[in-house]
Amino acid sequence: MSAGNSPTWIIARRELGSYFSSPVAYVFLVIFLLLTGFFSFAQGGFFDRGEASLVAFFAWHPWLFLLLVPAIGMRLWAEERRAGTLELLLTMPVTTWQAIIGKFLASWIFLAVALLLTFPAVITVNLLGSPDNGVIATGYLGSLLLAGAYLAVTCLTSAMTRNQVVSFILAIVILMFLILAGFGPVTELVSRWAGPTVVNAVAAFSVMTHFDGFQRGVIDLRDLLYFLSVIGFALFANGLVIRNLRAG
C-alpha cells in the first residue's frame, strides 16, 4: 500500500475534508488572519519599530494560538465520542496510533495552511525594507512547532471528554501552565523566593523559553527536541486515554 492509502492518511484526509466542508474553517481562517494582522501591526507597533522584521507578528503567536488551536482541535476526539463514531472508527482495521496520528496531522496541516496564509505580512516587510528572511523562516518553523505542541495537548484533552467545550477549556488551562512557566513576569515572581536553578528548571518546561530562539533565527536542537517531545508525550497520553476508555 502506498502512503496515500495508508489508514493514517485516509483518516487525515477525512478530518481535513470535514474542516473545509463546514464554514467554521473559513471563519477560523479569517479570524486568525484578522487577529494576527491587528496584533502585530496595531498592537505590536509594527510601523513604530523602524525595522523590517516580523518580530511583533511572531511574538503574539503563543497567545493567539492559546485560543485558536484548542478551538481547532477540541472536536477531534470529543465529537467521535459524543456521536458514537469512535466505535466505528476503532473497529475498522486501523490501529489506535494510526487514528491518533491521522487526526493530529490533519489539524496540524490545517494550522500550517493558516500560517501560510499570513504570507502577505512577509511580502509587506520585504517591500518596506530588507528584513532577514532567514529569521522569518525560522520564525515560521517555531510557530508551526508551537502550534503542533498546542494541538497535541488539545488532542489529549479532546480524548478526555465527550464535550468539546470542556476539552477546549482543559486545553487552555494546561497550555496556560506551559506558557506561564517561562513568561517574563512569572519567572520574575518565582525568582523572588527561589534560586536561579529552580527558575530555570521551571522555565525549561515552558513553550516561551523554547519559542524565543526561533524568533532570533536560531534553531537550537534542544528547542526542537522540546517541541517534538511535547507533541510525542501528549499524543502518547492521548493513546493511554483512549485505551482506558475502551477497557471500561
Next chain:
Amino acid sequence: MIRIENLTKEFGAKRAVDSLSFTVERGEVVGFLGPNGAGKSTTMRMITGFIPPTSGRVLVGDHDVVQDPIAAKRLIGYLPENAASYPDMTVLGFLNFAAALRGLTGDAKKKAVHRAVEMCSLDRVLYQSIDTLSKGYRHRTCLAQSLVHDPAVLVLDEPTDGLDPNQKHEVRKLIRELGRTKAVVFSTHILEEVDAACSRAIIIDRGRIVANGNPEELRALAPNAGAVTLQLGAADAEQAEQRLAGIPGVARVERSGERITVYPSEKRASGELARAVAELAGREGWALAALRTEEGHLDEVFRSITLPDTHGSQAKPSGGAA
C-alpha cells in the same frame, strides 16, 4: 468463523458478560436475544475488538481479536448499536471513507461502494449530507458501511431498531440473504425476528447464555409447549376437566370457561396427546369446537427464562432457569 470461549467482561464490580461460549459458522444467522442490559452490545464490542475482554477470548477466522486485531477486523463488518456515522459527510463520502479504510482502491472501491449502495437502497441519497437524512436512511447508511468490503463475518447490533415495519422487513430479508454465505450475528429484543431471519437463536440474561438452539427447539422450552387446548360446549366443559385429568401421562388440566388446557407430564412427540384427547372426546360424545397442540410462543420462552430489565440493579436472586 466466530469462536467465543469463556468470554467475560467486568465493569468495576459488575459482570456484564459472564463466561459466554459459542460458535457461529458460515451460512448461519444467529439471533442474539436478551432483555436490555443483558450484555448483548458488550459481547459484540468484544467480538469486533472495540473493547478488550476481562478474560476469555474471541477468534474470528483463525485470528484472536486481542492478539491480532487488524487481521480479525478485516474479516468483520460491524453495525454498532446506535448506527453512528459522520453527520457532516455525504452518504457517498462516508462509504468511500469506509471502503478506503477497508483497503479498497480505484475501480474495486467504486464497485464495492456501488454494491453496498444497491443492497441498502441508498441511490436516492448518495450526495446528501448524512445529518439531513431520515433515521431509516441514516441507519441503512451505517449498515452499508458494514457490507462494503463483503465481509465473511457480520456483527449487527439491533439492525432493525428504530425502523418502520417496511424497513424492518427489508433489513430482515437482507440479513437472511447475507446469512447464506456469511457468519451473521445480530442482536435484537424483537422475538418475531427470530422466525423472520435466524437459523439459530441464543438467549442471554445477565451476561449468561440461558438458551441456544433453532427456533423450534426454543419454542419447545415454553411452559405450555406440547400442551393441548380444546374448546367444548359449556355443558361438557366442567365434567370434561376431570375426565381429561385421567388420561395417562397428563400432569394437570386448567380450565377457564369453555377452554381447557391439558399439560402433559413430559413433552413428547407432537400429536400423541391431541389424539388421546380427541379419542376421549369422541367416546364421551362432547361437542368439540376446537382442538390444538400448542407450539409454544417465543415470548413466553423469553419471559420464563429471563428476568426483567437488569439495568443498574444489583444481582437479583437467581431465577430458576439460569
